[in-house]
Amino acid sequence: MGAAVQRAAHQVLEGGRLFSDPLALRILGPAGEAAVRAAGLDPAKGRLRLFIALRSRFAEDALGQCFEQGVRQLVVLGAGLDTYAYRNPLGERLRMFEVDHPSTQAWKRERLAAAGIPIPGNLTYVPVDFEREALADGLVRCGFDPGQASFFSWLGVVPYLTEEAIFSTLGCIASLPGGARVVFDYGNPAVSPGPDPWAADREALAQRVASVGESLRSHFETHDLHARLTALGLRVVEDLGPALMRERFLGAREDALPDRGGHILLAIASR
Numbered sequence: 001m002g003a004a005v006q007r008a009a010h011q012v013l014e015g016g017r018l019f020s021d022p023l024a025l026r027i028l029g030p031a032g033e034a035a036v037r038a039a040g041l042d043p044a045k046g047r048l049r050l051f052i053a054l055r056s057r058f059a060e061d062a063l064g065q066c067f068e069q070g071v072r073q074l075v076v077l078g079a080g081l082d083t084y085a086y087r088n089p090l091g092e093r094l095r096m097f098e099v100d101h102p103s104t105q106a107w108k109r110e111r112l113a114a115a116g117i118p119i120p121g122n123l124t125y126v127p128v129d130f131e132r133e134a135l136a137d138g139l140v141r142c143g144f145d146p147g148q149a150s151f152f153s154w155l156g157v158v159p160y161l162t163e164e165a166i167f168s169t170l171g172c173i174a175s176l177p178g179g180a181r182v183v184f185d186y187g188n189p190a191v192s193p194g195p196d197p198w199a200a201d202r203e204a205l206a207q208r209v210a211s212v213g214e215s216l217r218s219h220f221e222t223h224d225l226h227a228r229l230t231a232l233g234l235r236v237v238e239d240l241g242p243a244l245m246r247e248r249f250l251g252a253r254e255d256a257l258p259d260r261g262g263h264i265l266l267a268i269a270s271r
């Protein structure tokens with residue numbers, strides 16, 4: 001709900017300037033407008049809102065490029081209230097799978113029904129708890145074709161998982177015989193003492209999510225993470241931290257800013 005409110009707030013407060021999602025407000029239901037208003041009143045949420053909008057924009061841009069290169073399967077991992085499948089501009093040639101924790105997925109389906117958002121025929125729901133079941137087992141059980149090239153979008157989930165769950169999921173993606181691309185976001189660990197202008201924001205987020213029972217569990221130094229991806233057979237194509245994201249999407253160069261904080265990354269299985 002937290003991420004979905006920020007996407008809706010971006011539509012209302014910034015007109016969807018960086019990421020357009022016409023369903024973002026609707027999927028929230030009757031409580032949505034009040035939640036968006038509250039988000040707008042909290043100046044500390046501005047950077048988080050931007051990050052959440054941009055990680056979706058990055059993922060959807062990358063998916064569009066991969067579709068042009070022939071990828072026809074999309075897997076949205078830890079989909080939450082992501083609305084891509086319900087406004088998919090690529091049409092029926094894209095087979096879509098939403099993987100999520102069974103309880104979140106059941107809740108989303110109630111929200112979709114309440115909002116009158118139809119479920120497209122080319123979407124399959126795959127209930128999986130990443131801490132308990134291997135991703136491949138869940139996908140194959142639901143008709144995913146491991147022999148076809150696939151695109152995995154995994155937004156806002158990695159920080160909440162154990163390293164074991166993260167790397168077993170990435171290992172599964174890397175070993176798919178049809179080849180795969182994956183986009184996911186992660187955070188660098190706080191440096192102390194050091195040049196971390198967003199330490200206070202990050203501490204506030206950590207406390208907020210811990211208070212609702214979803215603690216942040218994993219952070220990575222960028223070079224360590226890249227080395228671990230390489231060892232799994234995943235080649236990093238792009239990795240944007242805060243400074244590079246601002247440069248790419250806002251056209252704002254701020255050399256003084258360290259590229260530490262929230263990152264969004266695209267990797268391709270290099271086999």
Ligand SMILES: C[S@@+](CC[C@H](N)C(=O)[O-])C[C@H]1O[C@@H](n2cnc3c(N)ncnc32)[C@H](O)[C@@H]1O
Nearest residue numbers: 003078079080100101104129130131155156157
């Ligand atoms: C912060 S939300 C992000 C949702 C969505 N990707 C977005 O950007 O709005 C985290 C998501 O991770 C999922 N998640 C957390 N732990 C999980 C687990 N162990 N197995 C499966 N999904 C999990 C939650 O169900 C939720 O959908």
